[in-house]
Amino acid sequence: MSADGNRLCAMSFVTELSERMPQRVHAPGTPEYEAGAHVFHGQGTPDAVVRPTSAAEVAEAVRSAVAAGVPITVVAGGHGSDPATGGLVIDLSGLAAxxxxxxxxxxxxxxxxxxxxxxxxxxxxxxxxxxxxxxxxxxxxxxxxxxxxxxxxxxxxxxxxxxxxxxxxxxxxxxxxxxxxxxxxxxxxxxxxxxxxxxxxxxxxxxVDGLVGGHVMFDQSDQRAVLGAWRDVMRHGPDELNSTLLVMPQLMPEMPAGPQLLVALQGSEEELRRLLEPLLSLPSVTDVALGPVEYPDLLEDGPPDKPPFEMVGGNGFVPDLSDAALDAFMATLDHALPTMLLLRGLGGAFSRVATDATAVAQRDGEVLFAVNRLVPDGAGPEAFASAHDGVEAAMAFTNGRYSNFTPEFGDDIVTEIYPATxxxxxxxxxxxxxxxxxxxxxxxxxx
Ligand SMILES: Cc1cc2nc3c(=O)[nH]c(=O)nc-3n(C[C@H](O)[C@H](O)[C@H](O)COP(=O)(O)OP(=O)(O)OC[C@H]3O[C@@H](n4cnc5c(N)ncnc54)[C@H](O)[C@@H]3O)c2cc1C
Incomplete structure (x- = not known):
């Protein structure tokens, strides 16, 4: 069908759906449309947005779109999808109880x-x-x-x-x-x-009562020692100890580059400091802020919109955070583009779930690793190509990507996320x- 034909079909579908679901269907130009079509990665241009308030209304929208052959995009929080370029967005923000x-x-x-x-x-x-x-x-x-x-x-x-x-x-x-x-x-x-x-x-x-936590910051004088000490602390620590180690480039003048430990323990502050001693005693420590914390305060405000760069790299579950793996992860920092590493401690309850109990199969993961090169918006294809340098060597220590940390979309990417079975x-x-x-x-x- 021609572009004009497609547009007419879409218009008559939107009119019919609006009659069937008055108050719920929003056309371009309305605040509800703008909000429903907007996701973290930008503003979409669907033919219409429907904002149902019950499962029955979702079902009605699905049946109508399927009968009319109109593509459906489902949006909940909007943090994991590209903006829709046509069809019907089913905006689930009305189902938030x-x-x-x-x-x-x-x-x-x-x-x-x-x-x-x-x-x-x-x-x-x-x-x-x-x-x-x-x-x-x-x-x-x-x-x-x-x-x-x-x-x-x-x-x-x-x-x-x-x-x-x-x-x-x-x-x-x-x-x-x-x-x-x-x-x-x-x-x-x-x-x-x-x-x-x-x-x-x-x-x-x-x-989630009785939590203590906070952060420990390090300078760049011995980043490899920080990674090694963190691995040992998490490997031998109890399930109640949870943490992420970031290795940050300098993104802003007031934010120095280097490793940052974000940590929480269900337990006492004394116990937390004892568990973290191998890290706290490193000479590269620059700042320690640990104390009682409420679970909601552990969560961070994300950026309202995508920052002005693309994050290019990779992520994966690491079954054995060996010295060789740490060396390979460190090697990715040696690059002209600002590079960010993330290591999130797994194990514990995560690993006690059977491989085939859910569709997240990599339960032998000791950590989740991610390397991201920050390619400024508008950079040329060479910058994007070079952003992949050295990533493959690091990914050799992983056994599959984590779906939610994989910003690349499409049909092929699923072979990198799920094991074949x-x-x-x-x-x-x-x-x-x-x-x-x-x-x-x-x-x-x-x-
Ligand atoms: C700033 C930021 C921080 C993050 N932090 C974490 C983190 O700490 N831990 C973590 O695990 N992940 C994290 N993520 C990744 C996040 O889990 C994924 O991006 C996730 O897909 C976002 O869900 P959403 O509902 O916001 O996104 P959406 O874009 O609305 O949904 C993502 C995908 O799921 C589909 N979908 C959503 N809801 C439904 C539904 N009800 N029925 C059917 N399909 C549906 C959508 O169609 C889309 O394909 C983070 C992402 C960002 C951008």
Whole structure:
């Protein structure tokens, strides 16, 4: 069909949907459209935005779009997708309720943000193992894995998922749990938005009282020693000890370059200082700020929009953080582009989950590693090409990418995220529940 023909079809679809779902469908030029079409990576230009407030309304929108052959883009918190360039955006921000139920179970809408979840549960002394940034959406993070401050104590977000209310490509509303549609329940725990739309999650929350934490900063005089000491502290530390080690370039004059330890312990400050002693006694320490902390305050405000650079590099689960792996990670710092390293301690509860229990299979991961070269917006193709230098040598120590930390999108990227057997099982489930490939999320698994 011609571009004009496509536009007319889209217009008549939007008119029909608006009649069927008055108040919910938003056309270009309205504030609801602008908000729903906007994601972290920029402003989209879909034909319309629908903002449903129930699973039944999500189902209605799906059925209508499928019948009209209009592509669907699902947006929850908007931190993990490219802006939509056409079709219908299903904006889940109207499904953001957070309700505490019996037994520490909590029902959460996919459009809620993790900062709101933490703030709502904290007065009850509870939290949900998730990410470390307040404005990241529940939907995308929960379907992709979910690695945050409680990962060694309570595992991934998908590990404490007990039930999902779910809309399929045919517009059916299902309840997924260990007994009902167990294959689909397995697939949505790590397989992303490939199978339908999650309209409500039920998680098992955990106590988050008695936390101490903060940061320790180091200068650049012996970064390799910091990495080695951090590895040993985390390798022998208890599950209650969680941390991320960043190696930062100088991004702003007031922010010196070098390693930064972000750490939390469910325990006493004395115990935390004892566990961190090998790091605290290094001569390169420049600043120590440790003390009691509330779980919501551990979460950070992310940047409101994408910063003015592309992050090019790689990430992966590291089964053995050997000296050779640390040397290879350090070697990536030797580059003209500003380079940032991230090492997030895993193990503990994360590793006690069986490889095939969820679609996040790399449970032998001792850490999650990421290297990012910061390529300024507008840089030429040579800068982008050079940003990959040395990354492959570092990735040789990893055994698969973490979906939620993989900004590259498309059909091929999934082979770098899922081991072959996991991907085969995901594809088989996709063929069963979405044979016509209605749902094509950022990390697209073809049927
Ligand atoms: C600043 C920043 C900090 C981050 N920190 C962390 C962190 O600490 N830990 C971590 O694990 N990850 C982290 N991430 C990664 C984050 O988990 C992913 O980007 C995630 O996809 C974001 O979810 P979202 O709902 O905000 O994004 P969206 O862009 O709305 O969704 C991402 C993908 O999931 C699909 N999707 C979302 N909701 C649904 C649903 N209900 N049903 C079906 N499909 C759905 C979308 O279609 C899209 O393809 C961070 C990302 C950023 C940008």
């Amino acid at each position: 957070i309700e505490l139920a019996d037994g520490g179970l909590v029902h959460i809408g996919p459009g809620a943000q993790w900062g709101d979840v933490a703030a709502t549960l904290a007065p009850h002394g509870l939290g949900v193992t998730s990410g470390d940034t307040r404005d990241v959406g529940v939907g995308g993070l929960a379907l992709g894995g979910g690695i945050g401050w409680l990962v060694r104590m309570h595992g991934l977000t998908v590990d404490i998922l007990r039930e999902v209310e779910f809309v399929t490509a045919s517009g059916d509303v299902l309840t997924l749990d260990a007994e009902h549609h167990p294959d689909l329940f397995w697939a949505v725990r790590g397989g992303g938005g490939n199978f339908g739309i999650a309209t409500r999650f039920t998680f098992q929350a955990s106590p 996991t991907l085969e099982r995901l594809r088989a489930i996709k063929r069963e529940v979405d044979p016509d490939d209605v749902f094509r999320p950022s990390h697209h698994i073809t049927p």
